[in-house]
Amino acid sequence: MDAMIAYEVVGRDETEAGTPHELRRPSDLLAALADREGEAVEPATALDELETLLPADPACAERQAFRDGNGHAPAPAERAAEAAAGAAAEAPAAARADDPVRMFLRDMGDARPLAREEEIAIAQRIEAGRDAMLAGLCASPTTFAVLAGWREALAAGRTPLRELIELEAAAVELSAAADAAEEGGDGAPQTTLEARLKPETLAALDALLAAHGRLRELRGAARAAELRALGGMVRDLRLRPARIEELAGRVKAAHRRLAALDGRALRLAEAAGIAREAFLRLWDGSEPGAGRLARAAARKGRDAAALRELRAGLAEVRAGIAALEAETGLPAAALRRVHAEVARGEREMRQAKEALTRANLRLVVYLARRLHGRGLALGDLIQEGNIGLMRAVEKFDWRRGFKFATYASWWIRQAMTRAIADQGRTIRIPVHMGETAGQIARARRRAAQVSGREPTPEELAAKLGMPLEKVEAAQRLAREPLSLDAPIAGGEEEDGRIGDLVEDRDAVMPFEAVALAGLREAAGRVLSDLTPREERILRMRFGVGTGAEHTLEEVGRQFGVTRERIRQIEAKALAKLRKSPHGRMLRSFLEG
Known part of the structure; x- marks a missing residue:
């Protein structure tokens, strides 16, 4: 590598x-x-x-x-x-x-590439950690209550199968038919794949719930073996990682509540003079544990009031623990043990995934170099490629026989190309045109280095063997959008932005604004030669200062006269304006 x-x-x-x-x-x-x-x-x-x-x-x-x-x-x-x-x-x-x-x-640079045998060993560690976590989850009745709810929602059609399991992986794992790989491949429509896998998934969930019903009757080694078998059945379901996180999250939430109650009991014990080490030895969350703490406090010589306060506080803690035990179906000690198993398996799985991911970071950089220059910076490409690499670690199956780098390359490249398509350009262009624009850009840079000048489109077309129209179209598409908020080239940000140089066609030009102000002032002086009644009628008729023109009938209603009378007053006022010395001022605006 x-x-x-x-x-x-x-x-x-x-x-x-x-x-x-x-x-x-x-x-x-x-x-x-x-x-x-x-x-x-x-x-x-x-x-x-x-x-x-x-x-x-x-x-x-x-x-x-x-x-x-x-x-x-x-x-x-x-x-x-x-x-x-x-x-x-x-x-x-x-x-x-x-x-x-x-x-x-x-x-x-500190990461060492892995050999094939090392990749298999790490992949087996990931599986072992996942199996341990699933076995711990299967010891919690809450897990099967959630699975039963998912089964009911799936059967009723409220939850699509694709939101519950990973369809592509389940098509291989759940179907025993000889043609499973052909019908469940990438070319099969997702709805067809769901229709074929839904009965099998429902049957697998029914078998899992039935096996959990038999778990209550087992003890010791038989129970441990059955838990491992249940964990294998949950693994074979190929639940989506978010669903597994949901199951683990319920156990973690219950354990957080239990830890909070244990912390409250510890504070009560310390207030009664019991050391932390003694508290950890005496307290287990049970009723006998509360009695042991009370007796230890009595031996410390605490008075009756302090002992009553301790017993009352421990009774409240025990009530909270009893409610939590009824909700989870597990005693407090069993809940702690289940959480420890889940956390241990999750930690081992996470460490193995990190080791496999870190060993293949060079592959991400290698692929990012190949896609650099298409609209995203190298750091962004590496970040997106790392996300694809982590997805490949989740999906990798070492039993298929190929190296991890071969499998991960597709996921890394797919994550990078999707990021380029989504984020690389403000205006998206087809992928083939983007590749053509990249070829033209590389040819242009090489030609400029050789000749010391920018090559013409004709020279680029001849060098690349492309039609001239295709070269010109690709160059037009390759232009980056220009932000109106960008500062003017060669100047500081205070000098202005490019948007300041773009004409606003809806804005009033300064000359027009001055002319309009002069016309308004001249019209006011002209109308001042009329009587107040004539001035108001003309203003309403022609919309001067009123915002809208009015009809003769509307003006007549305003003054309480007929429309004919308003017409006569209007004609008389206009005749006055024609003879007025100020009326000649308006002719200059008409002629201009």
Whole structure:
């Protein structure tokens, strides 16, 4: 995997074209990385990241040649001195330490790739932890009460099967038919898969509930064996991880309530003079345990009032524990034991998952490098790839015979490509056009490095063997949206934003605003030559200062006269305005 990562960082074309010693010069590696990434690369950043991606073995010839630059491995003291000098010459240490990608790459370099046998061992640890957790859950009657509720909701159609189990995995595990893999594959519609698996899931739940009914009659080793068998039956259901978390969450919630009651009993005991060690030895949450605490307090010489207070407080604690025992169907001691088993299994499973995930972080970086430059930063791609890697750890089945990296690559790549499609661009474009735009961008950068100028679309089309129309369409689609809140190029944020330069077609232009204000002022002076009644009638008729024009009939109703009378007053007022000296002022606005 290390060799594959280094090969991909340098680039296949460059590796095939150059000789081994030429490729191992730092300048050639930096140029190849800059050409592949399509962005300016700081020497310190690139050197550190490439060194992290190269094998961690100090005896590796590739790493030594890379650091020395001439194909000869420097001595350990020389390497340490070189690293110290480089760190002193580069950016401040605080800025370097604050870079999340750099920190991730450095931590990732400590992880050692796993052999096939080690992957199988870790996968078996994950299964063992999951089985232990499920066996602990099966010891709680609450688990089967919840399963019975899920079975009823599934049978009634209130809960879809896809929300209860993982359909793709259950299609293989639950169906014994010879054609299960063909009908339950990726090409089968989800509704068809649910219809085929629903009866089998209901039958499996019925068998599980019936087996739990027989558990009450068993004791000792037979009960432990039956619990392990029940855990296997729950595992074969292929419940979704969220459903298993729900079952474990109920046990944890009950244990938190019990721990809170135990804490209250401890405070009462300490107030009565009983040491913590003695309390842990005497108290088990039962009625005899409360009696032992009361007798221990009496031996401490406490007065009758203190003993009554202790007994009253312990009685309240016991009432709460009794209610919790009735709710969970388990005595307090059994609830503590069940929670311990669940927590232990969950812890072992989590530690094994973390080990398998950490050992394959290099694969995430390798795949992120290949998808870099499509709209998401390298750090974001690595983060999305890590989510896909964790999903692959959840789904991995070591019995299928392939290595984990082979299986995880699909999940990592799928998580990255989905993130690019969802977050990479404000305006989404088809995937094939995005790939074409990436090819054109790489060809444009290489041509610009060779010729020292930007290539024309015709030159790019000839170089790539594409139609000119396709190259121009891809270049148009590849343009990034421009934010109106972005500051003006070359200036500070206080100088303004791009949105300030965009014309607002709904806004009134300054010249028009001044002209309108002058017209309003001139109209007021003209109307002042009329009587108040004539001025009001004209204002209402033409909507000057009223917001709307009125009909003759509406104005007549306002003044209590006929519409004909209003028409006569209007004609008389307009005749006055034509002869008024101020009336000539309005002609300039009409002519303008």
